[in-house]
Amino acid sequence: MTESPPIAAIIALGITQIIGYGTLYYSFSILAPDMSRDLGWPSEAIFGALSAALLIGGLMAPALGKWIDRFGAGRIMTAGSAIAAAALVACALAPGRISFVAALIGIEAASNLVQYGAAFALLVQIRPQAAQRSITYLTLIGGFASTIFWPITTMLHAEISWQQVYLVFAGLNFVICLPIHAVLSRQMRRNRVRSGKASPARRVEGTLAASARRMGFVLMAFSFSLQSLVSSAILVHMVPLLSGLGLGATAALVGTFFGPSQVLSRLTNMLFGVNLPPLKLAIIAATLMSAAVFLLIPTAPSVAGAIAFAVVFGLGNGLFSIVTGTLPLLLFGSDGYGKMQGRVMAARLIVSAVAPFALAYLIGSIGVVWSLALTLAAGVLAVLVLVVIGQLARNGSASEAAATQTSN
Template sequence: MNERPPLAAIAALGITQIIGYGTLYYSFSILAPDMARDFGWSVDWVFGFLSAALFMSGLTAPYAGRLMDRFGTGRVMALGSVAASLSLMLCALAPNRVIFLLGILLTELSANLVQYGAAFAMLVEIGPRQGARSITYLTLIAGFASTIFWPFTTFLHEHLAWHQVYWLFAAFNLLICLPLHVWLSLYRRGGGRVLSASDATARSVAGLLPLNAQKHSFRLMLAGMGLIAFVNTALLFHLVPVLRGLGLGEAAVLVATLFGPAQVLSRFTNMIFGKNLSVLHLAVLTAVLPPLAILVLVLSYPWTFGSILFAIVFGFGSGLSSIVAGTLPLSLFGSEGYGARQGQLTLVRLGASALSPFGLAFLLERAGPDLVLWSLILLGLLSLGFFIALARSGNRAMQAAQPADRGS
């Protein structure tokens, strides 16, 4: 039976994802200059601390995923809301640099418990058979986090000090996200009935890949997703300086603003037209778009229209990568142990995201934007190679398993 996705749960998670990403991630770039001034650092140092915290957070992600599988994702997300609120309060109250750095670290550790990896696991836990479609709907809603919180944080910061903004954001996590996550921990399809073990097993989703092909395929997926995360984060972190270095001047800011709407558009397009596209083909398409977009930029700058096309294609690829990160592990490996797999994937993606801004900044300063862009194209093509290998390996494994399936 083709059941509907759990729309109430998706809406609740959409709210908590917008707040979670907005308060714990996107607001930081707006508030960082004043944080640096108050503690006597350069802005580069503050962003360096954030990158270190992201890396440390990634190391704990597999453990967080196992907690979700063991105790239920809703409970872990509720704990994450409390931790997020307390960490923001700690940053706001920090009397010295050490306490502030501890607060930043705890902020990113708590983000593991409330952001995409956890939200995807929650949707798979609630409705495994609708998990892929639910994840697509959720990423469409959560894609507005930067669109909402960049201007909202800027508005607040015009009237409040950064630590007062953090107090308000702590309240958002405690008073809005916590009740929603507690409700989600009790949520079940069919009026709140807690499922028995046999019911849960019956509703679980088997992976497309046979067990003997899963280990190799999982490694290919991690490598591909890690490289995509590196390329996306590296370029986004320095997008405006790179575009200006290519001679776009003030048009660089306009081009950069197109990235967010393109992300949302890609998710909406996939939701409407992507139903008949296999998850392996979607993964390959996701890997094609970043190097293609950067190649368009390299061949067209300083032509503004070419840069606009780059931003749209690049945003499209980034938007799809969030969907693939949630749906590919579910489709290939099944719903059992999904939280742990998301934890491992989060480790790889956060590790790449933490290292890439520094790597790109080092190369940008010494070699200029052209070499940076060609380097990212090569990394993007390497990622594409991993996903093509994954698709071929997966198709071979599924074809080899078909005779055994028909005989059972």
């Protein structure tokens, strides 16, 4: 009998994901100009500090993944909410640049403990056989983080300083997210006591043969890293890229089509893609992101072409968030899921930290069009790698079937 998704847990986690992404990620770009002014740093240095913090957070991710498997995702997320609150307070009260950067590193470390990677692991641990649908539902809710927190941050900052905004956000993490994570952690422990900690019926077996798993993981991490490179580079530079292609003042307006498209793709997948295998969904996501860049290059400076780019890129990026949780579960199963997520997250975060600077350098060196062409090449390569993973899975299944027939 197929397990149903834990709706109450998904809604509760959805609330914490909106707050987690909104306070720890999306608010930064709005508050950065005043951070720059108060610290006496150019804005490039502020974003450089963020990239350094992301890089360090990426290096920490494998250890965090092991902790999730060892102690349970609920406990880790509870601790993460406390660390997030403390790091936001430390950032707000930082007396100088060094302490500010240290607090920023704390924020990025906390992000790994409370955002999608940990939340996906918690859903796998709560109800493994329903985890694929649960992850889809969660990303649909979490997709509203930017829509909600960009205006909230802007309105708050119009009335109070960035330090006070961070103090308010620290309160949200401590008063709302921490209790929710604690309740989910306690409930998960109770469920394990009732049903037995290692009930084999609740495990999800991976589809990749044991002999293909090492290669499969390397290929999956490589493809995800390429897609993260495309995603982070384009998102950070979306408005400057569109302006550089001749769209001028309309570039910012075009960028607003991205967020709703992310939510639309997740909603469409939830309603009509229930039976779509995660590998096919991953190929679709990577193809859409590549197609968006391909659309932009020849159509610029057409506004219609730019809008098509923003919509298609948003559709692909929205699905990409889902497959980073569901594809590892499909290929490798639920055992050691937290550790696996930590290793994949490390590669993705490191690439995401470097990508914006790499694209900025390329734009300055070879121009916008050639930079987009190289970005497109990375996206196409990600698609091809996913196709290879599919072939690897089919070969492994054929080999196992042949071995079974031989033994019989």
